[in-house]
Amino acid sequence: MEKEQYLGVSVSPLTYDEIIQDVEQRIREGRQSTIIAVNPEKVITANRDPLVKDLINQSTYQIPDGVGILIASKLKGGNIQERVTGVDMMERLLQFAAQENHSVFLYGAKEGVVSEAKKKIEERFHGIHIAGYENGYVSDHEALIEKINASGATLLFVALGSPRQELWIQEHMPHLNVKVFQGVGGSLDVFSGNVKRAPSLFRKLGLEWLYRLLKEPKRFKRQLALPSFLFKVIVKR
Structure with a gap:
C-alpha cells in the first residue's frame, strides 16, 4: 500500500x-x-x-x-x-462487523449520546453485537481497558475529538486486545440522530x-x- x-x-x-x-x-x-x-x-x-x-x-x-x-x-x-469520510468509514466497518460477527465497543461522547448511538446502531445493523460502551468522561482508564478487553470487542470506536482520541488510542493500544481502532470525532452524534x-x-x-x-x-x-x-x-x- x-x-x-x-x-x-x-x-x-x-x-x-x-x-x-x-x-x-x-x-x-x-x-x-x-x-x-x-x-x-x-x-x-x-x-x-x-x-x-x-x-x-x-x-x-x-x-x-x-x-x-x-x-x-x-x-x-x-x-x-x-x-473516504470518517463517518462513512465507521458505517462500513459497522456493516462489516455485523456481517462477519465481530463485536464492537463504543467509547466517548456524552452518556445520552453514546447510549442512543448504541441503540440506533443496533436497530440499523441487523445482528450487530455492541459488546459494550462507555461515555467520554471516564477517569479510571485502567478499569476502562479491563472492561473493553473483557467485552471481547474486535472493533473500538473512540469519540473524544481529535487529536485527543488518537493520543488515547496510541497510549492504550498495546494493552488492548482490540484489532481495529478508529477515532470517530462527532460521528456518534450523527449515529444517535443528534446531528x-x-x-x-x-x-x-x-x-x-x-x-x-x-x-x-x-x-x-x-x-x-x-x-x-x-x-x-x-x-x-
Whole structure:
C-alpha cells in the first residue's frame, strides 16, 4: 500500500472496499489496525505540531476525509479517486462487523449520546453485537481497558475529538486486545440522530464543508485551512 504525501503527511489512496478487505486480512493475521481521518485542517495542524504529524503518519490507514485532499491528489497526479469520510468509514466497518460477527465497543461522547448511538446502531445493523460502551468522561482508564478487553470487542470506536482520541488510542493500544481502532470525532452524534449530515447532493459533490459553513458561519476561520493547504501543495509541487 503505497501512500501519498502532502506537506509531509501520509494519506492512504485506498477506497472503502479496499480498506475493509485489508482490515479483514489483518484481523485474520491477528494484527492491530488504526484509522485516522485526514483533511486540510489536520494537515496544517500537523505541520505546526510534530506530535500530530507522527500520530497521523504512524496510523495504518490515513483516510482522505476532505475534498481538499482529493484536489491535492489530482494536482500531484496521485491515485486518490474518492473521499473516504470518517463517518462513512465507521458505517462500513459497522456493516462489516455485523456481517462477519465481530463485536464492537463504543467509547466517548456524552452518556445520552453514546447510549442512543448504541441503540440506533443496533436497530440499523441487523445482528450487530455492541459488546459494550462507555461515555467520554471516564477517569479510571485502567478499569476502562479491563472492561473493553473483557467485552471481547474486535472493533473500538473512540469519540473524544481529535487529536485527543488518537493520543488515547496510541497510549492504550498495546494493552488492548482490540484489532481495529478508529477515532470517530462527532460521528456518534450523527449515529444517535443528534446531528444531521449534509444532504446527499452536498456529500456527492464534496461540499459538506459548504453546507456546514452555511449552517454555522462561525466556522469561516476553520475553512481558511483549505485554500492555505492547496496553495502550499501547489508551491511545493
